[in-house]
Amino acid sequence: KALIVDFGSQVTQLIARRVREAGVYCEIVPFQSAEKAFDAIKPGAIILSGGPASVTQAGSPRAPENILNSGLPILAICYGQQTIAAQMGGAVEGGHHAEFGRAEVEVIAPSALFDGLWETGGRHQVWMSHGDRVTKLPDGFTVKARSENAPLAFASDEKRKIFTTQFHPEVVHTPDGAKLLANFVQKVAGLKSDWTMAAFRGEAVKAIRAQVGQGRVLCGLSGGVDSAVAAVLLHEAIGERLTCVFVDHGLLRMGEAEEVVRLFRDHYNIPLVHVEAQDLFINALEGEVDPETKRKTIGRLFIETFEAEAKKIAADGKGAPEFLAQGTLYPDVIESVSFTGGPSVTIKSHHNVGGLPARMNMKLVEPLRELFKDEVRALGRELGLPEAFVGRHPFPGPGLAIRCPGGVTREKLEILRKADAVYLDEIRKAGLYDVIWQAFAVLLPVRTVGVMGDGRTYDHVCALRAVTSVDGMTADFYPYDMAFLGRAATRIINEVKGVNRVVYDVTSKPPGTIEWE
Ligand code: XMP
Incomplete structure (x- = not known):
């Protein structure tokens, strides 16, 4: 097992996912309870996450001593790198709050983590955290990769198997990141890939x-x-x-x-x-x-x-x-x-x-x-x-009631069910169902005037929603092409009695929420 010590990074969960994708079971624990968890879990490898604090502040989080002295392989990311430096005799210079950015690192020396992946002299894209930075490495550590703005992008003590990185290997914007993490748990720590x-x-x-x-x-x-x-x-x-x-x-x-x-x-x-x-x-x-x-x-x-x-x-x-x-x-x-x-x-x-x-x-x-x-x-x-x-999209417990703003009636639910089914059918036909996190129709408590055939209509407006997201906490509206929206709207208006107008919701979350209520 691997143990991930969480210092509060937004992306700590991604570390766990990457490790499990490498077939190694792992658990995340907050830094406050890491000392106890270490004794209980008996891990074979440690990963220290990033976090929003500054090690230069009094009272900022630290890695427990029992972990640092355990002799186990340690991978320290971002804030983890800084706290390792601060705790093991290096130095950290205060900057500003951590901020992400794309960067290119140049490999200047081999590391067990780069094995089979990065060669000396190679240049690789990574997702870097800017803010505080390590200015002096603890004894035994040497730099293995640098970037223009981060001279200590990756530094390690290969003997003690302690690896520290200023970039985030867990995010997809570091294309080789998953492999670096796999190298750490599998090759360096020798953990078995038996988490299936x-x-x-x-x-x-x-x-x-x-x-x-x-x-x-x-x-x-x-x-x-x-x-x-x-x-x-x-x-x-x-x-x-x-x-x-x-x-x-x-x-x-x-x-x-x-x-x-x-x-x-x-x-x-x-x-x-x-x-x-x-x-x-x-x-x-x-x-x-x-x-x-x-x-x-x-x-x-x-x-x-x-x-x-x-x-x-x-x-x-x-x-x-x-x-x-x-x-x-x-x-x-x-x-x-x-x-x-x-x-x-x-x-x-x-x-x-x-x-x-x-x-x-x-x-x-x-x-x-x-x-x-x-x-x-x-x-x-x-x-x-x-x-x-x-592969189903998530569906809320309160169901269609929160997709019928205003009062819920049997008649409105019936209209909404039909419109939603037509919309999802179009999404499936366009091959988009699995690309979208969640898509649904909303029936608005508003009637508008339309013309169908030679007659006047006065019917409901149907709003369409589609978002991409990883966890539902934040979301972007899905950028359909107009031809798709046109097709979906035409079919809904033709096939669903009670709807004569269709609109598309282009609000992200925040400031909107995914559901309308
Ligand atoms: P919101 O609308 O808050 O939704 O942006 C985020 C995600 O949660 C779903 N959702 C619910 N799921 N019970 C649930 O089980 C609920 O009461 C509920 N409300 C919203 C929503 O569909 C989206 O996936």
């Missing part, structure tokens, strides 16, 4: 059995990839002691409920409770226009429905379920280092089954909590989930 999805599957099944024992587990399915993968994995581990509940709140996309039911009942033969709660939800939402109230109403009803189902399950006399399964992923779990402090503003109340475990007095089973989204997809493939399901 097949291996994970076996480990996860064992871990679930150990945690659950003879208990029963309830798993809520949302129609999304994460909960589906968690459910299939749990079923493999504990069979009929798992009950899957799929609450159809009437806010799903076209064909979605049927697809989930088919997947579980027919494809996997996993029993599924399909709760038809459409009227309950839609009646409660009637006349409600405030986005937060809509979200909260849906969350509350979801919890109530779920509780009622849990009671029914316990009624068979085989015991009440003590465990609740959730498809929580690694990015939600890692305790990232935050330097901003203070309470953050609630932008939206995200709805998942978060309120459930406490209210129902259940213990959580989270078999995916060590995985990134793309790893969950890989695990889904490993478990035989159909490709079309594994």
Whole structure:
């Protein structure tokens, strides 16, 4: 295993991804708890991340001494490089806050990290962090690569296997970065590349059995990839002691409920409770226009429905379920280092089954909590989930309700479902589905005048949204070509009664959010 000590860089998670792509399992820990984690995890290699602080400031983060003295191979990136210099007898000159930029490094001496990759004299593109810089190296270190603005772009003590870099090997803008990281964990640290999805599957099944024992587990399915993968994995581990509940709140996309039911009942033969709660939800939402109230109403009803189902399950006399399964992923779990402090503003109340475990007095089973989204997809493939399901765009818990600004009605949902299906069909035909992070239609509470044939129309406006993103935290609108937008708009207006105008949303996040409510 490799241990990544997080100093608060925005891209620490990418280090973990690159290491795992090299087949080596790793964990991220905040620098404050690194000393303990080191003893508990017993890693074979250490990576120190970048971070926003300045080592010249009093009280700035440091790498724990037990790690520095461990004799293990260390790769220190950016802030990591500076703290190594400060802690091992070098010097760092204060500059400004770290800022990224493209740079070219020239290799001036060989390093074990460059093995089979970079030759002396070669020039390579990297993504560099400017700001503080190391001015004097600790004893034993020599420079192996430099750039115009960074004379110590890469310096190492090859004997002690400590490598420090001012550039970021983990980002895609450093094209050879993934290979440098692979060299570090595989060749330098000699860690085995045995982190595969097949291996994970076996480990996860064992871990679930150990945690659950003879208990029963309830798993809520949302129609999304994460909960589906968690459910299939749990079923493999504990069979009929798992009950899957799929609450159809009437806010799903076209064909979605049927697809989930088919997947579980027919494809996997996993029993599924399909709760038809459409009227309950839609009646409660009637006349409600405030986005937060809509979200909260849906969350509350979801919890109530779920509780009622849990009671029914316990009624068979085989015991009440003590465990609740959730498809929580690694990015939600890692305790990232935050330097901003203070309470953050609630932008939206995200709805998942978060309120459930406490209210129902259940213990959580989270078999995916060590995985990134793309790893969950890989695990889904490993478990035989159909490709079309594994590659799905994310879909929010409150469903189409938050894509119907203003009041939700059955009629509006029907129009929206059709427009959305036509739009996604065009995206698939254009081969863009996998390029886009998320795409959907929004039905606006605005009517405009149009002309169709010889008649006047007065119908809804449909807005189209498509974004690229890595994690949903920030996003760019997708730059379609106009011909595509024209085709999608024409088809929607021709095929969907109730829509006579289509617009495209060109807002990125921030300042917009991905969903409209
Ligand atoms: P926003 O709109 O906040 O969305 O930019 C970011 C990502 O989160 C999804 N989203 C949700 N997912 N429950 C969910 O499970 C929610 O309540 C929820 N609200 C937004 C959204 O679709 C996007 O992928």
